[in-house]
Amino acid sequence: MILRGPSDVALVDIGLPGFDRLEVARRVRQDPAGAKVVLIALTGYGTQADRARASNAGFDAFFVKPLDPDGFEAVCKKALDAKDR
Structure with a gap:
């Protein structure tokens, strides 16, 4: 589990x-x-x-599926950088 x-x-596929x-x-x-975990929702409903x-x-x-790998990478980087502050 995440924690x-x-x-x-x-x-997380929601x-x-x-x-x-x-x-x-x-x-x-x-x-x-769980405060610093970057949670990303993935779904077919947008x-x-x-x-x-x-x-x-x-x-x-x-x-929204299909997952855009470049967008995913950008969100992860931005979110992780922000949570490290």
Whole structure:
């Protein structure tokens, strides 16, 4: 799990049925060890409401499938640089 080891970035698919993937972000953000983890949501749903729910749950970034590798790299770098401050 994200909180068991040193995690810098977690890419979480939030569009799968079953377990509420937004709960992953909520749980990570409740734990002090999760404060610096960059949480990135990945889903097939990209409405403004989907983005808002992910942001409110604690995700740092949001991507719609298919994942853009250059965008992903840029978000990771920016987020990690900001969290190191």
